[in-house]
Amino acid sequence: MTAVAGTRDGSDVPQEQSADGSTDQRRELAKANHVLVDQGILDGFGHVSVRSDEDPTTFLLARNLAPGLVQPQDVQVLTLDGDTDDPRKPYLERHIHAQIYRARPDVRAVVHSHSPAVIPFGVSSVPLRPILHMAGFLAPRVPVFEARDTMGAGSDLLVSSAESGVALAEALGDAAVVLMRGHGSTTVGGSLPEVVYRAIYTEVNARVQVEAERLGACTYLTDEEAAATVATNTPQIGRAWQYWQDRAV
Amino acid sequence: MTAVAGTRDGSDVPQEQSADGSTDQRRELAKANHVLVDQGILDGFGHVSVRSDEDPTTFLLARNLAPGLVQPQDVQVLTLDGDTDDPRKPYLERHIHAQIYRARPDVRAVVHSHSPAVIPFGVSSVPLRPILHMAGFLAPRVPVFEARDTMGAGSDLLVSSAESGVALAEALGDAAVVLMRGHGSTTVGGSLPEVVYRAIYTEVNARVQVEAERLGACTYLTDEEAAATVATNTPQIGRAWQYWQDRAV
Amino acid sequence: MTAVAGTRDGSDVPQEQSADGSTDQRRELAKANHVLVDQGILDGFGHVSVRSDEDPTTFLLARNLAPGLVQPQDVQVLTLDGDTDDPRKPYLERHIHAQIYRARPDVRAVVHSHSPAVIPFGVSSVPLRPILHMAGFLAPRVPVFEARDTMGAGSDLLVSSAESGVALAEALGDAAVVLMRGHGSTTVGGSLPEVVYRAIYTEVNARVQVEAERLGACTYLTDEEAAATVATNTPQIGRAWQYWQDRAV
Amino acid sequence: MTAVAGTRDGSDVPQEQSADGSTDQRRELAKANHVLVDQGILDGFGHVSVRSDEDPTTFLLARNLAPGLVQPQDVQVLTLDGDTDDPRKPYLERHIHAQIYRARPDVRAVVHSHSPAVIPFGVSSVPLRPILHMAGFLAPRVPVFEARDTMGAGSDLLVSSAESGVALAEALGDAAVVLMRGHGSTTVGGSLPEVVYRAIYTEVNARVQVEAERLGACTYLTDEEAAATVATNTPQIGRAWQYWQDRAV
Numbered sequence: 001m002t003a004v005a006g007t008r009d010g011s012d013v014p015q016e017q018s019a020d021g022s023t024d025q026r027r028e029l030a031k032a033n034h035v036l037v038d039q040g041i042l043d044g045f046g047h048v049s050v051r052s053d054e055d056p057t058t059f060l061l062a063r064n065l066a067p068g069l070v071q072p073q074d075v076q077v078l079t080l081d082g083d084t085d086d087p088r089k090p091y092l093e094r095h096i097h098a099q100i101y102r103a104r105p106d107v108r109a110v111v112h113s114h115s116p117a118v119i120p121f122g123v124s125s126v127p128l129r130p131i132l133h134m135a136g137f138l139a140p141r142v143p144v145f146e147a148r149d150t151m152g153a154g155s156d157l158l159v160s161s162a163e164s165g166v167a168l169a170e171a172l173g174d175a176a177v178v179l180m181r182g183h184g185s186t187t188v189g190g191s192l193p194e195v196v197y198r199a200i201y202t203e204v205n206a207r208v209q210v211e212a213e214r215l216g217a218c219t220y221l222t223d224e225e226a227a228a229t230v231a232t233n234t235p236q237i238g239r240a241w242q243y244w245q246d247r248a249v
Numbered sequence: 250m251t252a253v254a255g256t257r258d259g260s261d262v263p264q265e266q267s268a269d270g271s272t273d274q275r276r277e278l279a280k281a282n283h284v285l286v287d288q289g290i291l292d293g294f295g296h297v298s299v300r301s302d303e304d305p306t307t308f309l310l311a312r313n314l315a316p317g318l319v320q321p322q323d324v325q326v327l328t329l330d331g332d333t334d335d336p337r338k339p340y341l342e343r344h345i346h347a348q349i350y351r352a353r354p355d356v357r358a359v360v361h362s363h364s365p366a367v368i369p370f371g372v373s374s375v376p377l378r379p380i381l382h383m384a385g386f387l388a389p390r391v392p393v394f395e396a397r398d399t400m401g402a403g404s405d406l407l408v409s410s411a412e413s414g415v416a417l418a419e420a421l422g423d424a425a426v427v428l429m430r431g432h433g434s435t436t437v438g439g440s441l442p443e444v445v446y447r448a449i450y451t452e453v454n455a456r457v458q459v460e461a462e463r464l465g466a467c468t469y470l471t472d473e474e475a476a477a478t479v480a481t482n483t484p485q486i487g488r489a490w491q492y493w494q495d496r497a498v
Numbered sequence: 499m500t501a502v503a504g505t506r507d508g509s510d511v512p513q514e515q516s517a518d519g520s521t522d523q524r525r526e527l528a529k530a531n532h533v534l535v536d537q538g539i540l541d542g543f544g545h546v547s548v549r550s551d552e553d554p555t556t557f558l559l560a561r562n563l564a565p566g567l568v569q570p571q572d573v574q575v576l577t578l579d580g581d582t583d584d585p586r587k588p589y590l591e592r593h594i595h596a597q598i599y600r601a602r603p604d605v606r607a608v609v610h611s612h613s614p615a616v617i618p619f620g621v622s623s624v625p626l627r628p629i630l631h632m633a634g635f636l637a638p639r640v641p642v643f644e645a646r647d648t649m650g651a652g653s654d655l656l657v658s659s660a661e662s663g664v665a666l667a668e669a670l671g672d673a674a675v676v677l678m679r680g681h682g683s684t685t686v687g688g689s690l691p692e693v694v695y696r697a698i699y700t701e702v703n704a705r706v707q708v709e710a711e712r713l714g715a716c717t718y719l720t721d722e723e724a725a726a727t728v729a730t731n732t733p734q735i736g737r738a739w740q741y742w743q744d745r746a747v
Numbered sequence: 748m749t750a751v752a753g754t755r756d757g758s759d760v761p762q763e764q765s766a767d768g769s770t771d772q773r774r775e776l777a778k779a780n781h782v783l784v785d786q787g788i789l790d791g792f793g794h795v796s797v798r799s800d801e802d803p804t805t806f807l808l809a810r811n812l813a814p815g816l817v818q819p820q821d822v823q824v825l826t827l828d829g830d831t832d833d834p835r836k837p838y839l840e841r842h843i844h845a846q847i848y849r850a851r852p853d854v855r856a857v858v859h860s861h862s863p864a865v866i867p868f869g870v871s872s873v874p875l876r877p878i879l880h881m882a883g884f885l886a887p888r889v890p891v892f893e894a895r896d897t898m899g900a901g902s903d904l905l906v907s908s909a910e911s912g913v914a915l916a917e918a919l920g921d922a923a924v925v926l927m928r929g930h931g932s933t934t935v936g937g938s939l940p941e942v943v944y945r946a947i948y949t950e951v952n953a954r955v956q957v958e959a960e961r962l963g964a965c966t967y968l969t970d971e972e973a974a975a976t977v978a979t980n981t982p983q984i985g986r987a988w989q990y991w992q993d994r995a996v
Binding site: 541542543562563564565566567590612614615617618619621622623624651652653654655656658679680681682708711712 | 965988989
């Protein structure tokens, strides 16, 4: 996976720097929360995290708070067991993040959302597939996590234990997105801008695909096209990230 | 039904308190009106009520006013017959609220809305069913109230009498939501935050289900899954309620 | 048709009065333009008019200007031939309004819009029918005006002459709404609040019906139900009108 | 193609003039960017250009920046080879614009977008066709550019070379819009207001058509009707352009 350094990738837009790297990450994480709300990916629920620059065996995630309200001081540091010294209540589903960071050293940011256009693809037999060049990261396939396989048919569907986090990370495998049946999806990336971009375009692709399926005779991206679009588009993500941040103020 | 006390459920967000409990309920009811408008559940019509903390044989409901304009001083106190001493014009359909509070002692808040994604499920043969874990409260079934059964095929569909209110409450039974054919729906809950949450996610579930039905081969929540999600999610409602209030200012 | 006097119908909301009745109508007409834009019924095109209180053989309509920009001083007075002494450029389709006022003495306000959910019903064989109780005015039927019947298959579809205005008014007959194939729709009412209400709920009904049609086995309002809802809902329109104006500031 | 001079077409709305024509074009181009974002046609990606009034063998296009952030000083001047003296990074797909200006002397403005309702028509076998009179410019046909035909099945789909720009311009031919499979669309016009109008109504037509197709038995505009609507509507575009600019401030 290619890491994207957001507005620090050489664009000519100056960025306010603070002396403390960790503080910068907290600010960027708060911003990512607001962007995802503004773009309709998160509502009162869902969360986004980033692996710590200082200690890659930890990650940063807001305390149990609606994403639209998250400020830098609401960010907690958690271990890859999902533990934290912070006395404030954490999210129930922090194990989604912890177990994916453990299983996937390449992953530096994770979004868990209930974005609405994606959910139908998690409950039906039609797979989500890349139909537009902005969503090539969906190739070669988008796996579906069925909670019943590990938790039985009477669970609350939530990934609220290390065990279910491991099962979700296994379902994700080396993909960029895993659908969660009757629940939502989880998206991973090499940076906050990249995972935000992917979460947004997973939703856009789902909206477009559901309409195209009904018109019939869809042409999807080939796996080669998908890989080529990812190579080209990844260095362009900073352009949208800059705009999304501007809008979400 | 588990009652949810909103932002007073132990979250670490301080809430402004007034000396007068009744005034607090009026302010929370005005807020619920604004949240439901901001979230697209109510428009120029529809209403939300809460059972009085002081006298559970009465309930609070705004006078005949568009929900987006309701202020605490617009709130009336009504009996379970739908009567009020307040000289200002009440809603025609106050009997929805009165008869449900009478039939269901566990209900402490009621929303009546025309939210658009729900209406198709009230007029067709496809039942509304829980398809995402945020809407487990729709299980085990969402009944449909057919006004023709009690009012004949020439009525105005409105529940504007005690008699039709009783019929609606009977159709609701012990469910959380009742669809009203050609009209809308009515949702009940153990608190204002809970009923607002349910009204919002009834609409979200309907939007998702209508798309999923067309993709085909839907997997719905089992009744056991639905019950488990309600048990888990109910204590989390305050998180969204806090955000929805913040947005609706 | 029952006339609705908007916020002057006895509601307890005070309304600013000016000494000049005509000026009041111009202000209400500018407001109706803004409400229809805010509610997504008009965009850069479309228009709304009102019959003059002072001289019912004339009507008020903005000069050729996008509805969102209309101010009271942009309003022109036109005759039932579509003529005006105002030197500023009028709308091409003022004949829609002129010929309907001429044919329908009961009509006191007219909206011509391209609101998007309605258009599919004008180009397909599925008739628009009342599916929710807020749109009972669509019964007993919504006629479709086919420009080809009078203008041939090579016209620009616009109703920009007295002749085509007469043909449209004939297609409308005594209905509340006429669809215009490949173009949009025209809605009439007994007052500005009523015609705005009808234009909005025609669009809402179309959005709901298109989804319900796909679920299958729709139940529509009977003509008796539709008539009963109109009788009940018409006196309630001022409630929404007050809110819509408040939002559109 | 009939050129539209925007708010300078004789409308009675005064326009601020600067002594320098070139500066005026840069300001109008920045405005067009903001309008297209406000109307949902561009998001963090896509671009709009205009042929230079001073030297028609050059055109103006923003540097590599999200459209919502473009200011007049971000505009670059490019040749019909897609070259520029401006040291700032240009868009990868400037060749879309360069090769269309080269092939089509009548074209004075170009929009490349990923607007979502259009994309399904580029990937399915159902052609986009004019279904409402505001979109007559879609007749007689909307070609589809299949990148595989010239770039093979492993490309990134982007038109980022002169060669692929030539292929796209050939696919466009003398049409107003060309769909790009799995990517988006490109729209041309005789002025910035006209190309913005066309990009917006291409999206509106797609939204309406996808619904109408499902209702069945669609009536489209005849080619004669389409041509007549273009002749009538083109001089009216300034009306919407004025409003869109006002909204996008």
